[in-house]
Amino acid sequence: MNRKLIFFDIDGTIIPEDTGVIPESTKEAIKKAKENGHLVFINTGRTFSGITQPIFDLEFNGYVCGCGTHIYFDGKKIYSSVIPKEKCIETVAVLRKNKVNAFYEGDKGIYFDYSYSNPFMERAKKMLRTNGKSVEVILEDKDEVFDKCLIKFTDEDIDKKDIIMPFFEANYYCIDRGEDMWEMAQKGHSKATGIQKVCEYLGADIDDCIAIGDSTNDLDMLKAVKNSVAMGNSMESILPYCSYKTTDIKEDGIYNALVHFGII
Structure with missing residues (x-):
């Protein structure tokens, strides 16, 4: 299998919005994906300063922050755009x-x-x-x-x-x-442009990208890739734009999605 680039939303996708505790199955899934040679990214509306330690503890390869306005890979900022x-x-x-x-x-x-x-x-x-x-x-x-x-x-x-x-x-x-x-x-930035800039930087094909989200602020990235995942707890309005619906975030949703695509 080609190396895949997997982009995860945070709220409602990695972290349940009610408990704020990352499921153990999600941690295990992300760890296995990395061990299998894939690259894992956070792709969030949060800015870098809004990412909490439990997310950093998962050791993602990169972070697309602020709806594509700041992008980090391997500990280095590779793109930045600020409001005047x-x-x-x-x-x-x-x-x-x-x-x-x-x-x-x-x-x-x-x-x-x-x-x-x-x-x-x-x-x-x-x-x-x-x-x-x-x-x-x-x-x-x-x-x-x-x-x-x-x-x-x-x-x-x-x-x-x-x-x-x-x-x-x-x-x-x-x-x-x-x-x-x-x-x-x-303007001119979104979670989708963030994926595009990561692909440009790494020389990767967007067809090798997977996006996983749960709400309307994920729509841009879900529409941008061929393989898009809606969490089981997703807003109904995003489902028509996703190629696969996994189980609820607290019912091994991330793990099951990565199994579905052969990542783990």
Whole structure:
């Protein structure tokens, strides 16, 4: 078998969103895939600073972060794209003016705006296992920028959606995560472009790539490859775009998917 490049989402694919504990079968599957000569990659909307130690402990060959904006292979950064400082400041101003729930993700940290009540922050802190930094760092430090942001509209601020979305649609690649949550990534970048850049760097064929995910922010990479896997716990809307549906994340979903494709 040709060497395969396997790209894994994190949340809902590697890590169950309810327990936050990586299944032992997932750890074993990734270890066996590497032993069999394949390359394993994280491909996540999270920026590098948002990847937690349990993921690093699995020793992936590479990391595609921030929807394809920062890519690492074998411990080296091989690609990077950042949002201009002026655009970061303008984005914070738009969200702050309208008091919309959001947090910002960058290669150097996760940033929260403490200038107004933001219940979404607490959920994000728990998921990312960090208290992060104040967004004031972005506004005051010329060397710090963010690469993307995540917005969650609530019943209290849903009326602001029509006010701020034109700004984001003009300046960002907007990914509808469902339930009024939006991921705002850099235009021209996605999990799919991340796979393409890894292939270019390694001289690999995209037909030798497998993508595994569970939600709408995985659609780009699932559509980009011939062999795409939906977790058993996936959103129904992604199923038409996947060539195989495995079992639930907590029912050996990753292990079963890699067995299906002959990886292990």
